[in-house]
Amino acid sequence: MGYVKLVFFMIFPFLCQLSLSFCSSLSHLCPKDQALALQQFKHMFTISHDASDYCFDITGQSIQSYPKTLSWNKSTDCCSWDGVYCDETTGKVIELNLTCSKLQGRFHSNSSLFQLSNLKWLDLSGNDFSGSLISPKFGELSSLKHLDLSFSSFTGLIPAEISRLSKLQVLSIESSLLRFEPHNFELLLKNLTQLRELYFYGVNISSTIPLNFSSYLTTLHLRNTQLYGTLPEGIFHLSNLESLAFLEIPQLTVRFPTTKWNSSASLQMLNLYSVNATGRIPESFGHLTSLHTLILASCNLSGSIPKPLWNLTNIELLYLDDNHLEGSISDFFRFGKLRFSSLGNNNFNGKLDFLSFNRWTQLALLDFSFNSLTGSIPSNVSGIQNLHLLRLSSNHLNGTIPSWIFSLPSLTHLNLSDNHFSGNIQEFKSQTLDIVSLKQNQLQGPIPKSLLNQRDLFYLILSHNNLSGQIASTICNLTILTVLDLGSNNLEGTIPLCLGEMSQLMILDLSNNSLSGIINTTLSIGNELRVIKFDGNKLEGKVPQSLINCKYLAVLDLSNNELSDTFPKWLGALLELQILNLRSNKFYGPIKDSRTDSLFAQIRVIDLSSNGFSGDFPVRLFENFETMKISSEKSGTREYVGDISDDYTISLIVTTKGLELELPRVLTTNIIINLSNNRFEGQIPIIIGDLIGLRTLNLSHNRLEGDIPASLHHLSVLESLDLSYNKISGEIPQQLVSLTFLAVLNLSHNHLVGCIPKGKQFDTFENSSYQGNDGLRGLPLSKDCGGDEGVPQAANLYGIDQEEEGGDSAIISWQAVLMGYGCGLVIGLSIIYTMLSTQYPAWISRMDVELEHKILTRMRKHKKRH
Incomplete structure (x- = not known):
């Protein structure tokens, strides 16, 4: 035995060298x-x-x-x-x-x-x-x-x-x-x-x-x-199938097996997003006992959740959003292993149960938005410490926001908007927030300091609440902030200077607060701003020249302030600008002609109303509106101005169709010009007829003269035309009858003459559209035009409707007419008496009553004229 050991130790080095050599050759x-x-x-x-x-x-x-x-x-x-x-x-x-x-x-x-x-x-x-x-x-x-x-x-x-x-x-x-x-x-x-x-x-x-x-x-x-077509049911019966996904194929119809699937034991993931699975979720789903991921979003599903579905105790990810499902939300708390749950945009109802909440110890995502949930959020919740995303927006929830939400250590996304929450926004424990949306509630108090120290925050939406206090300059610590919406609150003070240095900011909405002072924010070169809304404040001074650095700016709303400046024509160099709203300020002076072709080329809405602009009508400004020269009447898609996020949409107050309306979203087809309530002079330019995309044109309450250009009949999609309270003369162009989209017309308080056009939309307008024009005649006014009733006016027959040449002739003419009408009246009454006493047929009775009415009406009109 010792000998064997001795030999082994002697040859061991050789064996190692041989092994290494062999391994080396293999490599x-x-x-x-x-x-x-x-x-x-x-x-x-x-x-x-x-x-x-x-x-x-x-x-x-x-x-x-x-x-x-x-x-x-x-x-x-x-x-x-x-x-x-x-x-x-x-x-x-x-x-x-x-x-x-x-x-x-x-x-x-x-x-x-x-x-x-x-x-x-x-x-x-x-x-x-x-x-x-x-x-x-x-x-x-x-x-x-x-x-x-x-x-x-x-x-x-x-x-x-x-x-x-x-x-x-x-x-x-x-x-x-x-x-x-x-x-x-x-x-x-x-x-x-x-x-x-x-x-x-x-x-x-x-x-x-x-x-x-x-x-x-x-x-x-x-x-x-x-x-396209129907998904073969045989796919659901593939015996080894573990993961099945059909995504974004809306033309594909899916019909689930109504009995047990052959793949029931093996199927672990079923993802059907945006396919056509119209109908109810069948009870056969209850056999999928190995299922841990179930996604049936945007599938047109309806009805309640079948009871066998609650047997799927291994479900960790459940997405049923964007359907028409209904039932109590509390049933879903039976899934004790849930980590991701999205049930948004359905018809679920009921209250949230805090005892069930505490079972979801691994929950990371919870989305119950756009349903019909009621009551308050439970306050005694302690088990959900891993929650990253919480969306309960667009429900009917009320009460205060419980402290456990603000204490979540890893929260990244919080959306509780469009509910009825009240109370203060507490300080957040999480340092990883990236989206916070609490808009459209009744929250009050200051903006929490902890929100202004979030290095990852890129959406901050707190609009339509009752928040107070000032906007702290520390908000500029949010270096990657993309959307800042603090509109419609009670914030006061000045706009922080540093906001113009936030390089990633795309939407800046501070509208409808009580902010004051001048806009002295210097907007840096290379900024990403698309939307600036400072409307509805108490801002003074001039429009900051640094706005010219906002090369991507699509929306600028400075309306309803106290700004005092001449027209900032230089804004026209912003090639992406689509909405410019300066209404209700103290702008003044003329809008000088510009020969620069590119100015305001993309503009869709320009509102300069209720200011002090004066001088000649800015004809050349209108020549540059290239986008307005394109009609989008046949466009099949609905597109909106300034929409870069589902959590923020552009709202705009406009005057159209005789009403002041707030558009919650601005369609690209909402093409509007409003220069009303200024002191513009001169004539309405023919060039407006080239702006065939116009939906609303309001030039009222100015000092415009001349005729209504017949070229306006080219505005085939025009819905509202207001030229009231000017000095416009001449006749209403007959060509305007072709404006079949025209719903509101206001030509009142001008110097218009002649007959009102007949037909199409003009048969629907009332007296108020024309009042204050003494020279207008025809329906719906009481002054009719020749041939209105199918019978020529007597005045025209006798030539007495011309200008008076002298007092005597006028008296003679009036007396002659009065005698003629008097005789006619006597004859008419005689006929009526004879008819009644002899029982003439009814049609003769109707004819004579109409004749009498015409005689009396014309007598009154002629008497009033003289």
Whole structure:
């Protein structure tokens, strides 16, 4: 025994050396042709740091991106290169993982990559091969089991040769620029009989879903693929299915099995987002006992939740938002393992139960927004310490916001807007807040200091409350703030100077408060501001010249203040400006002509009303309104001005159709000009007829003269026209009858003459549209025009409706007319008496009564005229 030990110790060093030598030889087995092919492939691309900005694996998890090919050095064995894996026996490359490697360039169809014929795993996802086709030679890599070409900007047809990869188990392709030829999708599913996982995102399939799926299939994810028809029920019965997702395919109809599914035991994730699953959730869902993720959002589902669903005790993620579901919210507290729950935008009702809240110890996301919840938020809640997102907006909740919400240590997103909460906003414990929206409540007190020290906060929306105090300059510590909405409160003091230095700010709304002083905020060059609303305050002074630095500004509302300045024509150089509202201030002076073509080219709403502007009507200003020269009458989509967030929308007070209205959102089709209540002079320019997109035109209460231009009949979508209280003369153009959208017309208190046009919308306007124009005649006024009743006026027959030439002739004419009408009246009464006494037919009676009415009416009119 001792001898054996002695021999072992003597040869042990030799054995170690031999082992190391053998291991070393194994690690240097990469054949030269393989290394050369990889080197050639590397040199086809450049490294771009923009090529892999957003990188995710096939499960949706974020992964790190870095240039892996930088480690590919000729002096080292290719099997040691980053992302390269070799067969331990042959040394040939069998796996190549270049996901998110920042590669950029054209992927050629004869790439040296296809020389790696032993590849079993190939991942090229998360790079930039823009403009590259998927080569048919991929079909020659017959050993491939895993192929991922997603998020790399491939384009064109997916070659039919991909269907030859009969050993393929995982296939992932993403690009909105890729498509299948007819029947090639069916061919692919028919041939890939070993397929376990299939991911197609954005690929244009444009066909129905075939029946022939691999029986080994465990994962099927299809997103935005233009599939149509009805989802075959057989998919729900695939025995190995673990994860099923059909996303953003609204033309796809889904009908769930009404009996037990064959995949019930294995299915763990069911995600049907934005498909057509109209109807109720069937009781068969109760058999999915392994299910931990259930997403049935935006599926047109209705009715109550079936009782068997509460048996799914393993549910961790539950999204049923954007449907028409109903029932008590308290039922959902039965899911004790919930981590993510989104039930927003349904018809759920009831109260929140704090005892059930405490069961959700792992809850991270809770969204019950846009329902009909009542009562108050429970105050005795202690178990939800992991909550990151809480949305209870747009319900009927009341009371104070309980302290446990402000004490959540990891809260990032809080939205309790559009309820009836009262009391103060307490100090927040969390230092990770990114969204806080408490608008449309009855909250009071100052803005909490803790909110102004959140380094990650980018949405702060506290509008439509009763908050008081001043806006502290520490608000500028919010360096990444994108939306700041403090409008419609009781805030006072001045606007902090530093707001203009917040480089990420896009929306700044301080409207409808009691802010005072001048606007001395200096807006820095390169700012991102899209919306500035300071309206409804007590601001004085001039419009700050630094606004010219806001090159992205779309909305500027300074209305209802005490600003005193001339017209800031230089704002017209802001190429994105769509809404300019300066109404109800102390602006003064003329608006001088401008020959700069680009000024206010994108303007849609310009309101300069109720100021002291004077001088000639600004004709050249109107010539620059290029966007108003385009009619959007046939536009099928509803677009809004300044909408960059679902949590904030642009509101605007406008005067239209004779009313002062608040538009909660401003459609791009709301094209409005309001210059009323100023001292503009001159004539209404013909050029206004070119602004064919106009919906509202208000030039009332000025000193305008001349005729109404007939060119206004080109404004085919005009809904409101107000020219009242001016000195406009002449006749109403007959062409205006063509304005079939015109709902409100006000031409009152001018010097208009002649007959009012007849037909279409003009038959609907009342006296108030024309009053104060003594020379107007025709319906609906009491002064009729010739031929109004189908009978010529007697005055015209006898020539007495002309201008008076002398007093005697006028008296003679009046006496002659009076005698004529008097005789007619006597004759008429005689006929009536005879008719009544002899019982003439009824039609003669009606004719004589009408004749008498006409005689009396014309006598009164002629008498009033003289």
